[in-house]
Amino acid sequence: MFNPSRDQVRSFFIDTWRKYRSKEVLTPMETIAADILTLHPEYHAVVEDPESIDRDFPPEAGQVNPFLHLSLHLAIEEQLSIDQPPGIRAAFDAACSRRGERHDAVHDALECLGEMLFTAQRNGTPPDGAAYVRCLRKKAGVPG
Template sequence: MFNPSRDEVRRFFIDTWRKQREGSVLTPLEAIAADWIIQHPEYHANLVPTHPAAAANQDYSPENGQTNPFLHLSMHLAISEQLSIDQPPGIRAAHDRLAARLGSPHDAQHAIMECLGETLWEAQRSGMPPDTEAYLQRIKQQASRD
């Protein structure tokens, strides 16, 4: 399984955005990433660093109200992959219901991102693998809210 380092993930998004802006050919994964980057203009400055080494080492503190753009975009990619293969089974249907309820696939992904974050946090805390059934149930609960 591919397990990139923090620097490799950041370099991937920075390089993808550079290639997108230059009109270079993108790999399929880069094309998906570029689509998410386009939908997040608030991160564009983070992806065009004046000092790439500094960008790779930048810390983003939730306590200071900062969102880590690389983590956010990585979660979009992970969820996109889950939806493309319907894994865990049923996530695609739950996403579609959530998108209909929220009015957009992007908003649905953000809601799923919250579910994913909670599931990963619980796994970290317990030292166990992520509970995919609990993850799917969280998404279904989001989709069924009034």
């Protein structure tokens, strides 16, 4: 299992953005990350600053951690590509239909993923993929 450190994740996004802007060849994963980054111009200044590797983004200060947000986007793209947890792709497709914008549906999935991870962490239990899919189905207006 791949388990990168915080600095490795942040370096990945910073390096990917630099390579993308320099029109260098990107790996498939970097291509996905660059596509996600283009959807988030509000994070460009962060990924253009190598010093941001050490920066904290405390939620109690009302800040969103851009690296966490981008990482969750990447996780969702991977989940969709392999339909894991089972049913996530169908729930996501329904969310896309309901929302009309793919990026809005990704953000619905982000909320559900974050909720599922928070619950698992709080309860000391494994992540509940079925609850995650149910949450997204609910956001998409799909019964059951």
